Amino acid sequence: MAFDRRLFNVVLLGLAFMLVFTAFQTMGNIQKTIIESIKNDNLKKNDTSFDGDGYVSLSIIYAVMSILNWAAPSVITVIGPNFAMLFGGITYVLFIMSFLIPRTWLLYFASVVIGAGAAVIWTGQGNYLTLNSTQATVSRNSGIFWAMLQLSMFIGNLFVYFKFKGLDSIDEDTRNVVIWTLSGIGIAGLVVMVLLPRPKKTSQIDIPEEVQQTPIEALKGAVKLFFTNDMLLLSITFLYTGLELGFFSGVYSSCIGFTKNFSNPKELVGLSGIFIGLGEVLGGAAFGILGSKTIKWGRDPIVIAGFIVHVISFFLIFLNLPNNSPFNDTNDGAIITSNAELAIFCSFLLGFGDSCFNTQIYSILGGVYSNNSASAFAIFKFTQSVAAAICFGYSTALNLYGQLGILLVLAICGTASFVIVEWKVKKEALAKSVHDNASSEGSEKAAF
Template structure:
């Protein structure tokens, strides 16, 4: 196989590994708050929103050490062991206890930092300046198939269920645990390209770890990364909204009838369709159709603004905080399942616009320091996601939407600025010395 063919195969394997893992994990995140509300055990007092806030908070802090871990044990083993901790978190829901729930949340936060730093490293090392956009799109599209398969399973398993029984929960989470483990073992199929997986690092474990940590700190305070930080922060906020809050809102709407809980799965599928479409068109085909990054990010912002406005009109403001039986309130129009699912599609499409272009521009601008750069990317994204999951415990829907609109606008403007800087100077020498 040619070197380019080997690199493309690595990207495809990487995408399938993440697809299996996040078929399990994203489905878990989408349904866990609804599942927790249905627990019969008086010994469990956890909150899905709080768990996710812990995960992303620890995720954020762990990004400071993640490049060191990847440098020491390599990206392949980093992704495998991180994947095992993801599987542990999912398996915890089979027989949940408050202490194990929050302990697993801490562990998966650490695993997430290592996993995504290693992923960014593998993506960059297997790409060139001319293929980074295509490879980002391939990876993103494969990853987002996870939303389709996992949520289709939830819809079929929970169709017509008003209350989620212990048996329903256990069946779903045993299946999700097995699916996650399949993704972990797929990482062993990755082959080393002609260039090594990780950047050139000096010999010695301690030296490698320290150097990677120093690089992350230096990259964090560069002008380009500080500006991109606003865009990255927005993806963290809207990740929280579409992956945890919006599905809970749909499941809480009593006006959607007895199928409201199963609609969480359909909503996830619609998000996945939007993600896959965006990843395919704006990642894989972008070079052929020549859009450039700015118009795609602008499309993502406009798409999200439309979605937020329709959600504001369609979903009751107290839906994120409603008890298990749901809310009987209306917003400004008669609640429509069709509008709710259309908004799910728009949320996925807009998210893919932002993320494929952020992966592309970071892989291009920080090609020789990809592991530290992607660690900073995930540090910013995860700390904002943790903040959003925290305030989701308290804020009504319309306040959450207002925050998304303001930060999304600022993130779009700052992305335009960085893209202009990248277009003005395509040399990498400024970053090689970091």
């Protein structure tokens, strides 16, 4: 079998992101818990100087990311995807290390810095993935990348689970061990990013026109693309993925950790992250392995399946967790007796449903918008990060039931809008196929 350099590049890309996001996604999952433990330790010393909020920090990250995403295509045209991803990865490591010095101003400043890095790392990633794909391999490559990326949730939170096991509160020594370990893993990811081969500019779905654009042309192109009918429809799907990203990556595990009716709520925070990651990995691996088959069926059945899985998880969470669990430790009861196994099962459902949406978004952007992938992925991350920022913003005040209601409404709208675009893509592909066949037959008759 011939060596597939492009597949190797995609696997290397997945490894780099797996390491960097083992660090960051784990930190995001435990950030609220870590910050509250710092405050509790400080209170024992009569020190109230640190009053940072995990939800506010995450909201700042995604707000800055959303704004700067518009500049990301211009950055890609100047420095290329490799340097863009490396710069972004460095900001992730710096953000994690900022928790070694708990200062309110430093937390929020680091949140701004990582927001800038996130804008370029994800646009660069989408561009790099597209440059190493063809129409036939884009779904497979998206699934492989997504599965490897989401291994980060599994690996990082497995480590946190054992570090937090049996602890009622997270002491300073434990926090520092976790932060240094995650920082080291993130640095290893940066090393892999340095080794990423530069993608060739010629392929079946390469984008030479995009590479030749000036930064201003790239920005204008991104704005113009955003206001097309199909992209506006897809943006509703992007909004939903941003809201549910905020919910499962920063809110849900915190809700579990704050529910005192569980026997060991703090160690369940790490376990929740593990099962979110497990759902993500299984979904991504399945769609990667079956990529050649799912592209024939279309992307809509997978997105609809993700919608059904998420609705089930929202209903079970509604029954299982207290309404005020997003805010702080609570002894309040839920509609049913809170069950730890059910809570962790919902973590798995959230992760699996998220992989259904995101792998198919990567597939449709990499396939349909292959000639303008940097702008398409910038729009995706802009819209998604705006929604995530909104989610973390209202999470500081809105109870669990209200958040679940918003997610349900957006899930319905986002799924419907994606299906509409996918059906249009299928219809256009069918019409093109019929036209090509007719032209081929006409040419054969002319030859006779």
